[in-house]
Amino acid sequence: MRKSRIQARRERMYFVWGTVLLLVVALIAAAAIYLQFTRSSEVDKTTLCPKSGPIGHVVLLVDKTDPLNFTQKQAFQALLEEIITQKVAPGELLSVFVLGEDYTASAIPLIELCNPGDGRGKSELTANVNRLKRQFEQQFRGPMLALANELQSQQPAKFSPVLEMIQLASINGFRARSAGGPHTLVLVSDMLHNTASFSMYKGDYDYKHFLESPYGRKMNTDLAGVEVELHYLLNTPNLQTRRHLKFWEEYFSNAGARIVSVRPLEG
Known part of the structure; x- marks a missing residue:
């Protein structure tokens, strides 16, 4: 009888401690999920970049010194x-520059924003997927696409x-931002440079x-490491x-960069 009571008491203690242990594990898991959820929203409200900084940098430079024809626009x-x-x-910075006749008037980016991610690949347990999708569409994709007209001209x-x-x-894009990756x-x-000091319309493509x-x-x-x-x-x-392209290959190589793709725009 005495042994049965002692055994019963031990079993109750095991049950109590087991329950406490399960609660502790559940609390730790809940805290981890909460922290992960919180970190997923830790972005700068202005740039949408991670507060630890962008994990990569894409600089888009669009030449608007000549009007696009209908097919080119599409x-x-x-x-x-x-x-x-x-x-x-997601987490990378996109800086958009426009090339106009007066380069001093377009020395800084028209817009700079990080891709905050649209929620794809995220779990509802660790991220607010709907909020991420809405943020992507309204604060990143929308403003970027709205630039389309500003990146085109009507007159040569x-x-x-x-x-x-x-x-x-290079100066106001890559070097102005501390982006990793x-x-x-x-x-x-x-890519037909044309100024009073140097014009490619004269057919001089000798880079040396x-x-x-x-x-x-x-x-x-300096474009070290840039693709x-x-x-x-x-x-x-x-x-x-081909001689024209070779000039630019040598130019970028001398700057520490390399051309990784060349693609004609239709039209």
Whole structure:
């Protein structure tokens, strides 16, 4: 009898401690879920970037010194959507620059925002998926797509300072932000630099000769580790030859970058 009472008492104690242990584990799990949920929303309210900083940086530089034709406009709209939804990963920063005739008037980005993520791949247990999707659409994708008209012109410009704008995209884009991870420069342009100091319309694509000139030395910039994607506007195909592309390959290589893709924009 006495042994039975002692055994019963032990069993009750085991049950009580087991229940306490289960409660402790449940509280720890709940705290972990809460912390994960909280961290998922820890972004800067202005830039939508993680408070620890962007995990990558995409700089988009769009040339608007020549009007787009109808087909080019459709292709550009599709490209812009592709960049916003596929090229910029959640947590990465997208900086948008425009190349106009007066590069001093467009020295800073038109807009800079991080992709906050749209909730895909997230669990309802650890993230507010609906809030993330709404934030992505209203605060990132929407404002970026609204720029489409600002990135296009109606009249051709007299000058096209491509080299100056690449310098500014480096200085006020990549170097102005402490972003970790990959750095990508996406260029939408015919890449036919044209200023009083140097014009590619004269057919001079000798990069070594250019680099040895005073203007060429001034146009040096630092794009170390940057991957470059060219989306060619084929406005003057007779000038946009293999020699023309070779000039830019050597230019970016000298700046520490490399061209990873060349894609003509339809039209």
